[in-house]
Amino acid sequence: MIRRFLSVTIVAAVMLTAGVVGRAAALDEDRAEAIAELQSLAQSIRTAEMRTDHLDGSIAIAEKDTAARAAVLEVRPAFVDEIAALTAAIEQAAGKVDTSAHRASAQSAQQSVLDERKNPATVVAATATVHALIDKVGQDIGSWETAQYAAPSGPAWASSGPDGYARVRAALDQVGGGGVGLYESASCAGGTAPACANSGGFIKYRADIVDWSADRLNWAMAHELAHIYQFRVWGALTSSDAYYSAFGGDAEFLANCMAVVRGYPGSVGCDADQQAWASGIWVGAVG
Structure with missing residues (x-):
């Protein structure tokens, strides 16, 4: 009887030990899964933070680029007005003076304005160039008229x-x-x-x-x-x-x-x- 009790006790102990070992193994698995999930979550957070930083940087660059473009667009109308005035001046010079050099300079200035996206100073400089061309054409016409319209009697x-x-x-x-x-x-x-x-x-x-x-x-x-x-x-x-x-x-x-x-x-x-x-x-x- 005692011997049977002892056997049962030993079997129970073995089963208990096996259960403890099995539970420990399960806990280790749960712990490993938790750690892996935590690591995945941390990586996701880091990725999200990097994306946020990249997005913030992109937004900042876009805002700066937009502001630069707006500044360029703000000074373009003055350039367009000067081009229109130069066109009128060149039409007045037809048959009087050679304006091919003036046209070439104006086309070069116009191309620089068309290519410019960020620096309004480029457009301002081109506008000044065209304005100077208008003055030059007017002076050339004046010189031609002075020479051609002066007859002996008036x-x-x-x-x-x-x-x-x-x-x-x-x-x-x-x-x-x-x-x-x-x-x-x-x-x-x-x-x-x-x-x-x-x-x-x-x-x-x-x-x-x-x-x-x-x-x-x-x-x-x-x-x-x-x-x-x-x-x-x-x-x-x-x-x-x-x-x-x-x-x-x-x-x-x-x-x-x-x-x-x-x-x-x-x-x-x-x-x-x-x-x-x-x-x-x-x-x-x-x-």
Whole structure:
């Protein structure tokens, strides 16, 4: 009986010990899981904190970038206004002064403004550049007008106005008369002739020709310029038998033929031999 009791006691002790060991093992597993979960949670917290820091940094950068862009946008309208003013100035300079360099500078300034996103000082500097270009174009136009509108007896134009004068001037320049004086006058053949050349080396025009077509106006200026070249060899010309033989001593007919040679034919043409002879007058040669 005692021996059986002792056996039961030993078995119970063994079972108790096994239960304690099993519970300890379970506790260790729970502890390991808890530690792993805690570590995972800590890592998640660190990751979240890093994301928060990154987000805060991104927000700060974005806010700074937005503020810089806003500052650039704030000064852009002034630049746009100056570009519009320069465009108007360049239009006024048409036929008067060469504005290609001004255009190139303006395009360079405009590109710098288009490329700029953060520094408003770049836009301000470009605006100042364009404003200076406007002043320069105005000065160039003023110089041209001073030189071109000064006739011996006063202004180079009257009723035709500066724009009309500029149109006739452009036609004369195009046909090769860039260095020849030009003035509005109603005195050509008592006002019956639309234009005339003076032996002093300048050309006068009647106000109404400013409304002529480009082709007709170019022909008229080429014709009058031909007379200027005739005056330069007048003595030899009027002494030339070939002049009388080919043109009947008619300076107007010769001027028409000289215009044809330059590529500006009028209503009266001339044959190949006459053109060949007339071409010599342009270079000071009388056949």
